Amino acid sequence: xxxxxxxxxxxxxxxxxxxxxxxxxxxxxxxxxxxxxxxxxxxxxxxxxxxxxxxxxxxxxxxxxxxxxxxxxxxxxxxxxxxxxxxxxxxxxxxxxxxxxxxxxxxxxxxxxxxxxxxxxxxxxxxxxxxxxxxxxxxxxxxxxxxxxxxxxxxxxxxxxxxxxxxxxxxxxxxxxxxxxxxxxxxxxxxxxxxxxxxxxxxxxxxxxxxxxxxxxxxxxxxxxxxxxxxxxxxxxxxxxxxxxxxxxxxxxxxxxxxxxxxxxxxxxxxxxxxxxxxxxxxxxxxxxxxxxxxxxxxxxxxxxxxxxxxxxxxxxxxxxxxxxxxxxxxxxxxxxxx
Numbered sequence: 001x002x003x004x005x006x007x008x009x010x011x012x013x014x015x016x017x018x019x020x021x022x023x024x025x026x027x028x029x030x031x032x033x034x035x036x037x038x039x040x041x042x043x044x045x046x047x048x049x050x051x052x053x054x055x056x057x058x059x060x061x062x063x064x065x066x067x068x069x070x071x072x073x074x075x076x077x078x079x080x081x082x083x084x085x086x087x088x089x090x091x092x093x094x095x096x097x098x099x100x101x102x103x104x105x106x107x108x109x110x111x112x113x114x115x116x117x118x119x120x121x122x123x124x125x126x127x128x129x130x131x132x133x134x135x136x137x138x139x140x141x142x143x144x145x146x147x148x149x150x151x152x153x154x155x156x157x158x159x160x161x162x163x164x165x166x167x168x169x170x171x172x173x174x175x176x177x178x179x180x181x182x183x184x185x186x187x188x189x190x191x192x193x194x195x196x197x198x199x200x201x202x203x204x205x206x207x208x209x210x211x212x213x214x215x216x217x218x219x220x221x222x223x224x225x226x227x228x229x230x231x232x233x234x235x236x237x238x239x240x241x242x243x244x245x246x247x248x249x250x251x252x253x254x255x256x257x258x259x260x261x262x263x264x265x266x267x268x269x270x271x272x273x274x275x276x277x278x279x280x281x282x283x284x285x286x287x288x289x290x291x292x293x294x295x296x297x298x299x300x301x302x303x304x305x306x307x308x309x310x311x312x313x314x315x316x317x318x319x320x321x322x323x324x325x326x327x328x329x330x331x332x333x334x335x336x337x338x339x
Contacts, residue, residue, distance in 0.1 A: 025050070026047070031079050033077045035075045039073070039111050040113060040114055053310070053339065059089075059090075077091075078090075114236060124193065126192070126253070126320075127170070127172065127193065128318070129189050133189070134191060134225075139221055139223050139224070140157070140219065141159040142156065143220070144157075149219060151214045152195070153210075155209065156208075158206070158208075159206055166227075168198055168199075168212075169209070170228065171194040171195045171222050172191040172193060172194060172222065173192045173223070175192040181250060182268065185317070187250075195214035197212055197224065236312065239278055240339055245336065247268045248334070248336065250266050257332050258330070259329070259332070260326050264322055266320055267336055268318055270314050270316050271319075275319050279310070281309050282305050282336070283307035283334050284304060284335040285306045285330070285335075288300075305327075306326065306328050308325040309321035309322060309336070310324055
């Protein structure tokens, strides 16, 4: 396979190195497709391509369209042949009139790359903290009128050192640790989301808060952390990792062990391993052990590729990814590698 460099201009200049593929199209594809609200770029690419994550390789960038990743409902995706090779083009489904000093904002947002609601729901429930971070954070000491449990709309009391000039906090409960099964290294601690609160007043070392959101009862001992600014990218540029990556799925959102399509998984590789948002990783099922009936010993069969995930959030030692394709049930402990 040859290698191609595709330069894309979005908020800034982004260079993405992708593996070329000679028209990796599915057999039965439409000549044209009109984008509708609710589509994702991945869905459309999956309709046309055997390997959806390679879509940058087969886009033909129309001169009037600076970024083929920005596709809107009503736009038309067309299959054309350029220099004898099939390519996809984007034809705007509406006419936009530009006037001097006038800024035209499309009345509909560009379709996202991935189903952002899945990612957003996960990020709103999960935060990864370093060991000891929760233990040092302010904690709920009592509810209003000495209640043990507190919910949305209730006041409660907190003891501990608050951050200066911060009025809004998330309420968390210590969850399970993320541990590298290969090295036993502690990668992070899951801070389980309980709710949100706003500071009302302080009196010495005791502060009064109002619960503005709760997903379950707020308990004595729950910890408060300043709201984390977690900007959710709406456009993900798929790419292979810059370096060879080999790791494992170490956890699945929801505490289950089985993994399927659009499940969020934690992996034991992160920024220090060269991973960035948008990296694609193949998922491999570990090979089974069988007895060699000739020699009489046990042999481990080769691992088999069984899925694909896209990284959407990276930390130093670990990352979270969304399973985009699963050929069969996956599980915690399955391997991840370069696609």
